[in-house]
Amino acid sequence: MKRFTxxxxxxxxxxxxxxxxxxxxxxxxxxxxxxxxxxxxxRTLGLCSSIALGMALGLPRRKVIALDGDGSLLMNLCSLPxxxxxxxDNLLHIVFDNEVYEASGSKKTATGxxxxxxxxxxxxxxxxxxxxxxxxxxxNAIRVALSGNKLCFIGVKVSxxxxxxxxxxxxxxxxxxxxxxxxxxxxxxxxLKGNLPASYS
Amino acid sequence: MNxxxxxxxxxxxxxxxxISLVATLPDVxxxxxxxxxxxxxxxxxxxxxREEEGIGICAGAYLVGKKCATIMQNGGFFNSCNGIVSTxxxxxxxxxxxxxxxxxxxxRTFSTSGAMTEPVLQALGIRYYILRDPxxxxxxxxxxxxxxxxxxxxxxxxxTKEALGRRSVVSSL
Numbered sequence: 001m002k003r004f005t006x007x008x009x010x011x012x013x014x015x016x017x018x019x020x021x022x023x024x025x026x027x028x029x030x031x032x033x034x035x036x037x038x039x040x041x042x043r044t045l046g047l048c049s050s051i052a053l054g055m056a057l058g059l060p061r062r063k064v065i066a067l068d069g070d071g072s073l074l075m076n077l078c079s080l081p082x083x084x085x086x087x088x089d090n091l092l093h094i095v096f097d098n099e100v101y102e103a104s105g106s107k108k109t110a111t112g113x114x115x116x117x118x119x120x121x122x123x124x125x126x127x128x129x130x131x132x133x134x135x136x137x138x139x140n141a142i143r144v145a146l147s148g149n150k151l152c153f154i155g156v157k158v159s160x161x162x163x164x165x166x167x168x169x170x171x172x173x174x175x176x177x178x179x180x181x182x183x184x185x186x187x188x189x190x191x192l193k194g195n196l197p198a199s200y201s
Numbered sequence: 202m203n204x205x206x207x208x209x210x211x212x213x214x215x216x217x218x219x220i221s222l223v224a225t226l227p228d229v230x231x232x233x234x235x236x237x238x239x240x241x242x243x244x245x246x247x248x249x250x251r252e253e254e255g256i257g258i259c260a261g262a263y264l265v266g267k268k269c270a271t272i273m274q275n276g277g278f279f280n281s282c283n284g285i286v287s288t289x290x291x292x293x294x295x296x297x298x299x300x301x302x303x304x305x306x307x308x309r310t311f312s313t314s315g316a317m318t319e320p321v322l323q324a325l326g327i328r329y330y331i332l333r334d335p336x337x338x339x340x341x342x343x344x345x346x347x348x349x350x351x352x353x354x355x356x357x358x359x360x361t362k363e364a365l366g367r368r369s370v371v372s373s374l
Contacts, residue, residue, distance in 0.1 A: 020261070040264065044287040047257035051288070054261025054269075057222065057245055062265075078250035079257075086247060176264065176292045183265050191266040195351050 001135060003096050004163040006156055007033050009139040010065070010094075013146055016186065017063035017092075018055055018179075022048035022072040024103035025162045026096060030067060032165040037182035041168060041175055046076030049083065049093060056088035059187065063090050063146060070097040070111045071104070077120060083151070084125030092145045093126075093153045098160045106160060118155040129153035207335035207366030208233035211299070212241070214342030220270045220297065221245060222262045224255030228274040228301045230365055235272065252277030256284035259296040268346065270297035275304070275318045276311065278357070285325060285355060295349035297342070298357040302331070305361050306374070322357055329357035332364035333374055 003026060011033040020040045021027040027041045040055075042048045052066035073079075073095055083093065099112035111117060121129035128150055132138035138156050145152035170178070180191050202210070211234055215223065223238045224247040225231075238246050245267075249255045252273045259269035273281070278300045289296055302308075304315020322329045330345060332338055342358060349356040362368035 018265075042288070043291055044257070044284050047254070047260070047284055047288055050254040050257025051261035051264075053247075054222070054258035054263075054267075055265050056261075057247065057258070058262035058265040058267040076251075076254055076257075079254050081250055082247065082254060082258075172292045176294065179264055180266075187266070189266055 001138070001156060001158050002161055003098070003158040004029050004161070005135055006096065006138050006158065009135065010142055013143055014065060015063070015146070017065050017146070018059070018183070019065045019067060020048055020052040020055065021067040022069045024069060026067055026069065028165045028168055029163050031168060032163075037178040038186075040179050041172075043172060046072050048072050049076060049079040052091060052093065053079065053083050053086065053088065056091040057086060059183070060088065060090055062187070063092065064088075066091070066093045068093060068095045069102070070095060070099060070117060071101040071109045073117055074109055074111070074115070080121050080124035080126060087151050089149045089151060091151050092142070093121075094142070095153070095155045096158050097155055098158050100160055102160060102162075118153065121153045121155075126151060126153045130155070132156045202335040202366045204233045204366040207338070207364060208237050210335055211338045211342065211360070211364070212237035214339035215270055215297075216241070216244070217339060218297070218343045218346035219268045220346065222247065222259065222267045222269045223272060224249055224258050224269070225272040226252050226255070226274070226277050228303070230301050230362060230367060231272060231274070231360070234365065238272070251280060253281040253284040256281045256288060256296070260288050260292070260294050263294050263296065270299055272299045274301045275314050278318070279314070279321065282321070282325070285327070289355045290325070293353035294355075295353055296355045297346055297349055298327070298355050300357055300359050301365075302359040302361045307368070308362065318359065327355055327357050328352070329359055331359045331361060333361055334370050335364050335366050338364055
């Protein structure tokens, strides 16, 4: 299965969900399919699932989707018991498992040697965890996950193929500000405030 | 001030600073403080398995409008360094880091961790304050949050045994 095909299916149903994506080409592919200030690119390998959990806990009525990779999740496996413990209804955690550290020279990860990330998620207490074994299963799984109100984990085995897409159009700080302003507009809340001049403090 | 009162004072500072999400990993010296966090219905408490995930959780919650703090031992701060550098500092995200100062002067545990704590904070360019007198905790934590928000960076408060009400305050420290 191609990751890009899965992301195309996700772009059809993601709506205005906030999307956090792990370091690597997946982020560029997703941003080309759903360009939005509601996309947040993660640069710390591993923290995708944790950043998504923080967003889901902070905005419990808004869908949050984590686009994780096998190398990233393997580095932060302990996020799974924490996600299970907090169990936010609005979080969909998707792992694209291509069995390599794609952004780091395509060396093999442990999943190619038999480590089962869905099995780990279930054992950590994420009950609603499953593999999607075909594009149809994936499309169906994300539709069910996004229309329901329950923590979901979907694993999908994908090839190492990359789509030809443009580079990410902004740096980290611009990504942060755009994302926060997007949340402010969507939720009609004020998050960032200018510093008060000394005469007011 | 006993340990329970000292913990209440620190927690009052967090509430006064507007903190509404706290990610924690236990240390025995932090027990009373964690009990305060657990018992407050307005604060989202996230018990962690490893401290660096707390950096990610706080960053995510900040991006959707929450003010966040972590409570951990200095060993956990060392565990968190990559997340602090490549998420908090790289994206300019303020988070309060409440760090138990194991290996502080007179402390029988982890003297090596104690020796490395301030140099690592300095190397990361993180401004930090050592809390000693528990009477000061609430006010200094509120000020630290103002600094974090204005500088868009993490700010660390080192919690000594004195600040946690577990050892008497020495005026010359």
